[in-house]
Amino acid sequence: MERKTKLALAKTATLLAAIPALVYANASGPDPGLTGVPNEAGTCAACHGSGTSSINTKGGSVTVALPNGNSYVPGQAQHLVVTVADPTAKRWGFQLTARVAAGTSTQAGGFKSTDSNTQGICSNSQLRTAQPNTSGTCAASVPLMYVEHTTSGTRLGTTGSVTYGFDWTPPSTDAGKITLYVAANAANGNNQDDTGDHVYTATYSLTAATAAAQPTISAVVNGATFAAGIEAGSWVTIQGKNLTTAASCDAGSPRPGCRTWSSSDFTNGTPTSLDNVSVSIGGKAAFVYYISPTQINVQAPDINAGDVAVTVTNGNGTSNSVTVTAADFAPGFFQTGRYAIATHQDGSLVAPASVIPGASPAARGETVILWGTGFGPVSPSVVAGQTSSQAIGSALAYASAPPNITIGGVTATTVGAALNPSALGLYQIAVTVPNGAQSGDQPIIANSAGKTSPANVLFSVR
Known part of the structure; x- marks a missing residue:
């Protein structure tokens, strides 16, 4: 009898010694394999609630917010948010994993915690080890990965619902359909595995999508x-x-x-x-x-x-x-083909008629209008995003430093340079074609405070 009594006491002591460890383990995260993946350990209902028949029957839910909808881009991380809701719960937990749908024993990507409420663990196919992981990649000896709550993540006393956020990086290549398995425990907070704990599960099927092309x-x-x-x-x-x-x-x-x-x-x-x-x-x-x-x-x-x-x-x-x-000056003429856009007094274009129907070369001594951008500050000043008429009314905004313009190497007379009143950043420059300019297509160059426009732009002289 004495031996039996001692044996019974020893067994009781062993059991009591194990209880704190089991309670702590559940509070700091479940054992691996409790997300509902086929042929694994089941779900949180293995320990909590009223068994598998009570899953998803207590008026609450577990959901996963997927930023890319039901799709994933291979190798591109996305931030998942798990929400556990229940009308009576006061303490919370979850576990989630991702598996290749064609073979649920194959892990699909890895998880990284983004705050202290979640943690990653790695395990083997026997689910007999739980190795903490912060890298998002498990070793070959423990290829299965789960993300789950931490002790702080149980948030004792919180009612209504809680959320858990973390990053999931899918496999680097198209793995076909991937299934997310998630199980959650909405507990009553009495530190007992009893019927007051409510278990919820969900699955999500994701299909590979093409990566969005970055600009x-x-x-x-x-x-x-x-x-x-x-x-x-x-x-x-x-x-x-x-x-x-x-x-x-x-x-x-x-x-x-x-x-x-x-x-x-x-x-x-x-x-x-x-x-x-x-x-x-x-x-x-x-x-x-x-x-x-x-x-x-x-x-x-x-x-x-x-x-x-x-x-x-x-x-x-x-x-x-x-x-x-x-720069303070970046002069340039708008072009049609190789020709600077210039207009006669009647608004028709200056260019060979053979190049632009209806156009004609400019005569020596004729004053034409050149159109460009980047001819520097104006007075009165005009802010970007406004026309000069919006900024200063009917007054003209003249270029503070009118450009020097040459046609075929001969200096033209700049009559005036100002912003067009009704267009943003568009300068109109009145110049008189020099009498010394040669006939034909001539290079036209503007010089504003030492900054020159490209030399390969043409102007047609009659």
Whole structure:
């Protein structure tokens, strides 16, 4: 008897010694394999509640918010949020895993905690070990990974619902359909595994999607000449790929991601975004006129001279940052083909009729209007994003330093240079063709405070 009594006491002592460890283990996270994956340990109902028949029957739920919907991009992390809700619970827990649907014993990606309420663990196929993990990748000997609550994550005393956030990175290649398994325990907080604990489960099926193409800038150039050189308020062209989310553009068929601005875009002033496409120059929003997947035209904001960073943002993210040098002057003529856009007094174009129907060369001694951008400060000043008529009314905003212009190497007389009253950043420059200019196509060059326009632009003289 004495031996039996001692044996019974020893067994009782062993059991009592184990209870605190078991309680602590449950509070700090469940054992591996309790998410409901087939052929694993089951769910939280293995210890809590009234068994499997009571799962999802107590008026609560467990859900997972998926930022990409029911899809994943191979290798691209997404932040998942688990919500556990229950009308009576006062303490909470969960466990989630991701498996390849074609073989649920194959892990699908890894988890990383983003706060102290969750933790990752790795285990083997026998579920006999639970190794803490913070890297998001399990060793080959313990290939199965779970994310679950921590002790602080149980949030004793919280009622109604709780959330758990963490990052999941899918496999780096298309793994086919992936199933997320999640189980949650909405407990009554009495530290007992009894019927007052309510267990909820859910599964989500995810399909691989193509990675969204990020915008990429290849060049930032003068919007008139497509050469280097920008300034505050000048027109700027950004070249690249995936600059909008449109696949391609058809000429003459405006559509989202392939269009110029319209009157409806000016509800809140000159638009700094078209179809969720925006441009930052020197940390300031540019004014967006035209967008396409390969080219964007903007008016630069009021930036200081010096190096500035340029980025494009659309629905797929923000592009690489390209650094360009902004100057006080960046003169350039708008062009049609190789010819500077210039107009006679009747508004017709200056160019050979053989190149542009209806156009004609300029006569020596004739005063014509050249059209360009980047000719420097004006007086009175005009802020970017406004026309001069909006900024200063009927007065003209003259170039503070009128450009010196040569045609075929001969200096032309600059009659005047000012911003067009009804257009953003567009200079109109009245010049008289010098009598010494040679007939035919001649190079035309503007010099503004030592900055010159490209030398390969032509002007036609009769």
